[in-house]
Amino acid sequence: MLKRLLSVLLLFCLVFTGIVPAYAATPRPITPLDYDSLPEPPAGQHHFLLTCVDSWAGTADKMSNTDGNILVTMDTAARRLIFTTFSREMLIQRPDGDIGRFTYIAKNYGVEAMCRILSTHFGVKVEKYIVFNMDNVQDIIDAMGGVYITVTDAEADYLNRYRISRDSTTPSMGKGGTYLFGGHAAVIYMRIRKVGSEGDNGRMRRMRTVLSTLAQKYADVDLGTAMDLLTSVRGSIVQTNMSLQDMMQALNYAFELRGVTPEGLQMPPTEAMEDITYAGMMTRQVDFEYARQVLSEFLEQGYAVMD
Numbered sequence: 001m002l003k004r005l006l007s008v009l010l011l012f013c014l015v016f017t018g019i020v021p022a023y024a025a026t027p028r029p030i031t032p033l034d035y036d037s038l039p040e041p042p043a044g045q046h047h048f049l050l051t052c053v054d055s056w057a058g059t060a061d062k063m064s065n066t067d068g069n070i071l072v073t074m075d076t077a078a079r080r081l082i083f084t085t086f087s088r089e090m091l092i093q094r095p096d097g098d099i100g101r102f103t104y105i106a107k108n109y110g111v112e113a114m115c116r117i118l119s120t121h122f123g124v125k126v127e128k129y130i131v132f133n134m135d136n137v138q139d140i141i142d143a144m145g146g147v148y149i150t151v152t153d154a155e156a157d158y159l160n161r162y163r164i165s166r167d168s169t170t171p172s173m174g175k176g177g178t179y180l181f182g183g184h185a186a187v188i189y190m191r192i193r194k195v196g197s198e199g200d201n202g203r204m205r206r207m208r209t210v211l212s213t214l215a216q217k218y219a220d221v222d223l224g225t226a227m228d229l230l231t232s233v234r235g236s237i238v239q240t241n242m243s244l245q246d247m248m249q250a251l252n253y254a255f256e257l258r259g260v261t262p263e264g265l266q267m268p269p270t271e272a273m274e275d276i277t278y279a280g281m282m283t284r285q286v287d288f289e290y291a292r293q294v295l296s297e298f299l300e301q302g303y304a305v306m307d
Contacts (some may be wrong), residue, residue: 003020004296010184025112027091027099027276027283027285028072028285029095029252030091030092030093030099030121030202030286030288031120031288032092032093032117032120032121032288033119033120033123033292034120035116035119035120038119038120038123038124038125039125040125041117041124041125042077042300043077044076044077044078045073045074045075045077045078045095045264045299046073046074046075046076046250046253047071047073047125047127048071048072048073048074048128048129048242048250049069049070049071049072049114049115049118049124049126049128049129049130050068050069050070050071050072050129050130050132051066051068051069051070051106051111051114051130051131051132051177052066052067052068052069052131052132052133052134052137053065053066053067053107053130053131053132053133053134054066054067054134054236055104055133055134055145056133056134056135056159057133057135058133058134058238059133060131060215060239063106063107063131063238063239064107065088065103065106065107066088066102066103066105066106066107066114067088067140067191068085068088068190068191068203068207068294069085069086069088069102069104070084070085070086070119070207070211071084071086071118071124071126071209071265071267072082072211073136073299074250074253074254074257074298075255075301076253076256076257078124078301079170079257079260080257080260080263080301081215081254081257081260081261081262081263082262082263082264082265082298082299083206083207083211083212083262083263083264083265084248084264084266084267084268084295085204085208085264085265085266085267085269086102086118086122086204086205086268087102087200087201087204087267087273087284088101088102088103088200089090089101089118089200089279089282089283089284090102090103090268090273090283090284090285090286091283091284091285091286092105092117092121092286093121094108094109094117095109095113095115095117096114099278100279101281101283102114102305105117106131110300111129111131111239111241112241114129115127115129117224120284121288121291121292122288122292122295123292123295123296124295124296124299127241128241128242128246128250129240129241129242130233130237130239130240131237131238131239131240132236132237132288133238135236136236136237136238137183137187137190137236138182138183138184138186138187138231139183139236140183140185140236141181141182141183141186141214142183143228143229143232144214144217144218144229144274145217146170146180146181146182146186147180147181147213147214147217148176148178148179148180148181148213148217149179149185149186149189149209149210149213150177150178150303151173151176151177151178151179151182153175153176154174154176154195155176155189155192155195156173156174156175156176158194158195158224158286159173159185159188159189159192160173162186162188164184164188165184165185167182168181168182168184168185169181169182169185173185174301174302183239186210189206189208189210190203190206190208190210191203192206200284201260201266201270204266205264205266208264208266209264211262212262212264215262216261216262218258219258219259220258220259221255222259223255225250226254226255229249230247230248233247234247265295265298267291267294267295268284268286268287268288268290268291269291269294270295271290272286272287272288272290272291273285273286273287274286295298
């Protein structure tokens with residue numbers, strides 16, 4: 001009786017302090033779509049996957065886990081710029097048919113396999129990609145003159161305890177507020193996962209915040225500055241399947257969309273994910289059918305308005 005009472009009290013404490021652990025479970029079967037049957041993107045809609053490995057000095061030969069995954073959609077027909085972040089912790093069907101975490105795919109099967117998994121699980125054909133390491137992202141943000149970020153008191157406290165250098169923000173980081181972040185501090189900010197109760201969702205939101213802010217900062221960029229930025233990006237890449245011509249075309253799309261307010265989307269949506277423990281790790285089981293519906297409707301919004 002005492003043992004049962006203690007168990008109930010423990011569960012009560014966990015629930016009301018928000019520290020409910022993911023439960024161990026056998027994941028539901030996953031049925032990806034057939035890649036060859038996926039439709040091509042609508043005219044004017046272009047997708048590019050930007051992914052960052054969880055290493056400061058990762059290389060193509062020593063690929064580590066992917067930590068940040070952002071699909072950049074430039075829609076010149078509907079005049080939309082969309083940043084869609086994908087959870088690193090979600091369970092997907094691996095190329096060998098087994099179930100595993102998304103973060104391991106590029107390292108174990110290659111970036112092309114990662115693009116194919118995003119395509120068949122979410123119903124949007126993704127072909128072009130660029131892989132960065134954290135040093136690359138830091139250098140690119142520095143080349144763009146840093147990024148203004150508004151942080152909460154809790155985020156500021158975390159960043160200070162992480163011991164970011166005193167000169168990595170302007171002014172030096174104090175309490176919550178808006179600061180000009182240098183590249184290193186911005187990378188650390190985007191990687192925050194243990195502040196508040198959002199976990200990986202918070203990390204994805206911070207990534208979208210940084211990209212959206214940078215895009216707005218360059219709303220009035222001239223062609224010369226844009227070309228300098230492209231040169232900086234090309235010099236800070238781990239791996240890509242984009243040729244110089246591909247990048248020039250992407251730059252033209254971006255130039256055409258200058259001044260467009262960026263939009264953000266989290267995939268999978270929170271309501272489509274369930275935290276479970278699988279293979280001894282915290283993972284997220286996904287309702288992919290629902291996620292595909294949400295993503296499809298979001299990407300088609302501009303065309304509905306145009307009609």
